[in-house]
Amino acid sequence: MLAVATLGLMVNLISMRLLKAGSGQTLNVKGAYLEGWGDMLGSVGVIAAAVIIKVTGWTLADPVVAVLLGLWVLSRAWVLLQGVPEGVDTEAIRQAIHSVNGPIDVHEFHVWALASTEPVLTAHVVADQAVTTADTLRAQLTDLLHEKFDIERVTLQIEATACACCGVSKII
The missing domain is CATH 3.30.70.1350 (Cation efflux protein, cytoplasmic domain)
Structure with missing residues (x-):
């Protein structure tokens, strides 16, 4: 599982690098870029939780990381909602x-x-x-x-x- 999460992290880092340039251009690319961030943080969270559980035996690390990731993704979802553009009165x-x-x-x-x-x-x-x-x-x-x-x-x-x-x- 750790190897899969590490591979996922590498793939997400590459995709985020490719999407970063266009992330300010369109809402679609920005959404894909933020999705990449969420996936990358998910991979980091899985790796961190696995290491914590392996070293300390504290099994609550997994749900704690899952809740933190959920809050991070939720806070970024507001970007994708349709709203009045900046500067429009x-x-x-x-x-x-x-x-x-x-x-x-x-x-x-x-x-x-x-x-x-x-x-x-x-x-x-x-x-x-x-x-x-x-x-x-x-x-x-x-x-x-x-x-x-x-x-x-x-x-x-x-x-x-x-x-x-x-x-x-x-x-x-």
């Missing part, structure tokens, strides 16, 4: 959307990072049909979000009234 984006002539309400509003740095926005926008059409409003908002906030990937659902998640649905 969601309140400023909401205000900019409302500054355009036509939106009455914005809901189901989400901004997250598609890769490590590329912001993506989805939202439902209730439009004042007396002021604008759905296509015109969608184009205006898409241009605004690109020009003012550098958000390239925008999905807008233009509605005449609040959708089913918030009320009666009528998409225009």
Whole structure:
């Protein structure tokens, strides 16, 4: 078992070295890099627990190491959750959307990072049909979000009234 853990440690060190260069580029590579860290620490933990048990006979070393590894992996899992990218002011984006002539309400509003740095926005926008059409409003908002906030990937659902998640649905 110790030989397998040692071989696993060597393989993980090599894979981590290969992934390190791209770990800041995309969320996928960052996730693979962190997975490599978890595997490498798992190998170190198995080796350490085996040595402790062999030398001292303290068999609780194995579950203690397992719990510590679990906590380490859990704390790193937050990196992989979709969150608002650094530097993106969601309140400023909401205000900019409302500054355009036509939106009455914005809901189901989400901004997250598609890769490590590329912001993506989805939202439902209730439009004042007396002021604008759905296509015109969608184009205006898409241009605004690109020009003012550098958000390239925008999905807008233009509605005449609040959708089913918030009320009666009528998409225009």
